[in-house]
Amino acid sequence: MSTILTYREAVRQALREAMEKDERVFLMGEDVGRYGGSFAVSMGMLEQFGSERIIDTPLSESAFTGAGIGAALNGMRPIVEIMTVNFSLLALDQIMNNAATLLHMSGGQFSVPLVIRMATGGGKQLAAQHSHSLEGWFAHIPGLKVLTPATVQDAYDMVHLALADPDPVLIFENSLLYNTKGSLDTALPPLAIGKAKLHREGKDLTILTYGISVFKALEAAEILASEGIDAEVIDLRSLRPLDDEAIMAAVRKTHRVMIVDEGWKSGSISAEIMARINEQAFFELDAPMGRVCSAEVPFPYAKHLEDAALPRVETIVAMARKLMEEL
Known part of the structure; x- marks a missing residue:
């Protein structure tokens, strides 16, 4: 049975x-x-779990991310919350040089089951230091998984x-989504990491996106439909690994x-997706690919x-119109 919750409430x-089910899980x-x-x-x-499992940390992302890595190595299941994505750069050494590499550097002896959550994206007038979308940067790093939940269900x-x-695993939660509402069915089997989701069928054009841009793309698709352009909208959901199979199927x-x-x-990440399409499905294209990114x-x-x-x-609408004009 589904219920209506906000994105914040779903997380x-x-x-x-998770904390009720497994005493190893804690948030810091x-x-x-x-x-x-x-x-x-x-x-x-x-109030529910106490200060040993809901841990207020000092203002040192490198220190508490490192503590999370140590806890994961010792059998715990830490969830590290980094306030906003720009602060993750202060922990980049821990994330890239330790969390992402220890399994490889230990010859497969040490896994790092660490979850890092952070808010991402602009649109809240937080200016140049707090409006980044750096999930594509982290998707560059082998050893990490990068998730970008758009819907309440995925959150x-x-x-x-x-x-x-x-x-x-790094989870990037667009800060503008926290107040949005949607349906949650806890009995529904979750779609696996690395699998994209089709939100709108279409035959003329595919829009590949993730996070809050899924809803912008769906709104754009409605406008395009009124003009006779049938746009398909796919939520990538995961930036590492990418769902190449779903992407190439959409191109075809x-x-x-x-x-x-x-x-x-x-x-x-848009450049990476375009490169993969060029490598795997170039001759399926009837027009050059387009993209809409931040300035x-x-x-x-x-x-x-x-x-x-x-x-x-x-x-998004303007770019779609341009692509449809191409011979």
Whole structure:
């Protein structure tokens, strides 16, 4: 039976269930306890589980991420919350040089079952230091899995999937999604890590995207439908591993592709997807691929400039029209 929850509530429910089920699971990060989390995800959990399992940490991402790695190596199932994605750069040495590599460097002797959650994305007027979309950067690193839940169902499922994985998993939660509502069915078998999801069938054009851009793409598809353009929308869900099979099947079906990515265009996950399509399905394309990314600038504070810097419904529609004009 499904219930209607906010994205925030879905993550909280998954965290609670995991901690009730397995005493090895604990949450640590800045303000996750007494304050209830910077985005209120862990509100009320300190009272339920106590300070040994809901741990307020010092303001040192490298230190508490390293502590999470140590706990994972010793049989615990830590969930590290990094307040916003820009702060993850302070823990990059721990994430890339330790969490992602220890299984390989130990000859398969030591797994690191670590889950790291963080808020990502712009649109909240948090300016240039707190509006990054760096999930594509982390998708570059072997040894990590990178998840980008868009829906309430995935926000819930991906916590459980990440905790069940023997390797480090990073979950990027777009901060604008926390208040959105959707259906959650806890009895529904979760879609596996690395599997994309078709949100809208179409025959003229495929839009590949993830996170909050899924909903922008769906809105754009409705506008395009009124103009006689039948757009398909696929939620990638996972940036590492990517679902190459689903991507190439979509190319063979519609023969026109665009990627919507909140990351910057240069060196982005959208560039990686385009390269893979060129390698695996180039002759299926009827037109050059297109993409809509964030503007190549540090994010502005002013609302009208921030809106202009982000992928928008109108820019997605404009790119789709352009692709459909190609011979």
